[in-house]
Amino acid sequence: MENNYNNYGSYNDQNQNQNSKRETHNHEFQSSVDYVKDDEGIEHSHHIAGITGPSIRYGQSHVHKVNVFIDTSAHHYHEISETTGPALYLNGRKHVHLLRGTTTYDDGHEHNYYLITQVEDPTSMPKENNY
Template identity: 55%
Template sequence: MSDSCSSSDSSFEESDKYNQNCNRIINHNHEFLSSTDYARDDNGDVHNHRIAGVTSPPIRYRESHIHIVEVLTDTFDDHFHVIRYTTGRAINLPGGKHIHLVRGVTSRNDGHQHNFYFTTLIENPSSVPEGRRC
């Protein structure tokens, strides 16, 4: 990240200064919702799945952070898929907010898998503490 919330030190022992300067970067998660691409299952049915959930808390990564996404898709014709990935680094938005990209492939179930590609929602979209903007 290129703002005042950055820290090149990746050790958590030194994170107190980072935490005091930008608490919302350390303590937050993101909601997400999307759909997979379409695929054909063992019965020949073409379908997709819905994805929805909440990320893990942030994990420091270089001068930014990432999150873990671990969720099950919705069920279609008695099967679902597992998604276990990490997000990309934070993509800064105006007003001190950010999002993350997530791209990958679901687990293989019922003879197929699905690709997915989505962005997380803005973290804590309704509240930016005054004086804590980064």
């Protein structure tokens, strides 16, 4: 299988099989971007939070699309539009995904980010109410 992962650990889906099966799970994520100076020289950061798209089978694993606007700071915001790396299994069926990259360019700058998805699938509710 051809390696379609770039040096940031995100997935390049140009060669993805068009018959990919979409599964029914997502992951929550939250992180922050690095600090940089904007056009006015003010150093700042942004918060990232969201839910991945549904899983997309690739080879023996799967990946997720992430398309999100990050929070507004000093009257501007950035976007992230990437695909995660493959599942990293922690035990049994529990897994996470890594994503590292650069936001869109706005207000004279861009930010680097690195995030790890959360383990639990926010769309799967317990079968029994054992709270």
